[in-house]
Structures are given as structure tokens and as C-alpha cells.
Amino acid sequence: MNKEPKFFKGRCDSCASETDVITICSVWGPWSFSVCKECLEQGKDPYKYIVYYIAGAGRWPEDINAGYQKLVREQLVLHGISEEQFKRDVQREFDDLMEIYREADLASYNDIHMEDFFD
Numbered sequence: 001m002n003k004e005p006k007f008f009k010g011r012c013d014s015c016a017s018e019t020d021v022i023t024i025c026s027v028w029g030p031w032s033f034s035v036c037k038e039c040l041e042q043g044k045d046p047y048k049y050i051v052y053y054i055a056g057a058g059r060w061p062e063d064i065n066a067g068y069q070k071l072v073r074e075q076l077v078l079h080g081i082s083e084e085q086f087k088r089d090v091q092r093e094f095d096d097l098m099e100i101y102r103e104a105d106l107a108s109y110n111d112i113h114m115e116d117f118f119d
């Protein structure tokens with residue numbers, strides 16, 4: 001049985017290189033993405049998914065637990081992005097989410113009740 005990782009030609013979701021990539025599952029929510037060997041070895045995850053994930057949990061950093069704050073700060077170093085920039089990106093994504101909730105006439109994600117979807 002071949003146990004070599006399955007790299008294929010593609011675009012790295014972390015650094016945008018056109019190279020050999022491998023698809024991995026995310027610690028940042030229910031996504032998978034493709035990364036190159038260099039990003040895989042560094043543990044460098046795609047920035048936009050980190051923003052999506054944190055914005056879904058709330059505001060940076062006050063709504064985020066210490067463990068995830070540490071993970072995020074490690075990723076920001078890998079991406080060369082300042083915490084101020086990250087805070088702005090999370091806020092913009094958070095505002096977009098709130099707009100979606102408003103349009104759906106929901107105060108928040110907590111107002112989604114599964115029983116409303118079933119008879």
C-alpha cells in the first residue's frame with residue numbers, strides 16, 4: 001500500500017504558489033484546503049479561513065479564548081500580518097455576518113432553531 005502523501009499540481013491556498021499541493025482538513029472550522037509542502041511544514045494555514053473562523057466566534061480578541069488567541073498569533077507571524085490588520089479584517093467579516101443575520105431577520109446565530117426547519 002502506498003502511504004506517500006498525495007501531492008498534485010495546484011494552487012496553494014496559503015501562499016498562492018502554483019506548485020505541488022496536498023489537501024488537508026482545517027482546524028479553523030469545517031473546511032479543507034490545499035497547501036504546498038513549505039506551508040504544510042510551517043503549519044501555515046490560509047489566512048481567510050482564520051478570519052472567517054474567528055469572526056464566526058465574535059470579536060478579536062475579547063471573544064476568543066486564550067488557546068485560540070495563541071494559535072492565531074502564531075499564524076499572524078507566519079503570514080507577516082499585524083494584529084491590528086487582523087482585528088480590522090475580523091471586524092469587517094463580523095459586520096458582514098451581522099448583515100446576513102439582519103437580512104434573515106435573526107438577531108444572531110443563536111436565533112436559528114432547528115425545529116423551525118421541520119414539521
Ligand SMILES: [Zn+2]
Nearest residue numbers: 012015036039
Ligand atoms: Zn504555500
